[in-house]
Amino acid sequence: MAQLIGKRLTKSFYIQEDVVQLSKDLLGKVLVTNFDNQVTAGKIVETEAYRAPDDKACHAYQNLCTNRTKIMFEEGGIAYVYLCYGIHHLFNVVTAKKGMAHAILIRAIEPLDNLELMLSRRSKSKANRQLTGGPGVMSKALGITTKFTGVTLLSKDSPIWIEDRGFNVAEENIIASPRVGVDYAEECALWDWRFRIKDSKWTSPAK
């Protein structure tokens, strides 16, 4: 029971090469998961860009290609899911053309469809920022785990895709800030590659 309310983003969107611009374009788009006959969806309100080879915070820095990172070198339009601290599943969208390891980490969403299931997956009873605000908990609410790494977002029977439901986010409503948790990346840690929708109550407050 695919529940395509908006327009699914196509390959032409994902293969654009400006991963920073794409990260801003993803704000307001809707991330949908659909498996085990259960659909959940939420509006993307916070993203972060990662770009090999020059970004030290990117797993594929200097085009380092391993079993884990080789997913990022594929053509844009697939998922890169990675386990952090042995606990949290972090969902990324691979972008750009084959051979360019660019990815966008989705950090927070605003719940839209099937709030009940998201609450249940998070063992919570109230919908607030703690439900889907943060890359680890967002994946948990949507049921995303590392087993989805490498799946396409383009097929009509994909378990995960991103669609456009017509939410428009104006440039002046986008807040850019430095990425967190990447202090080891030295000067790259200062790049304003984290983007969120201004005044969204579903992200942490801007600094």
Added chain:
DNA sequence: AAGAGGATGAACT
């Protein structure tokens, strides 16, 4: 073959 550390979150004081 083994060890260190990480794109975090939750539960504490």
Added chain:
DNA sequence: GTTCATCCTCTTG
């Protein structure tokens, strides 16, 4: 504000 859970991936030997 601090602490720690917990396991995969990469590096080194």
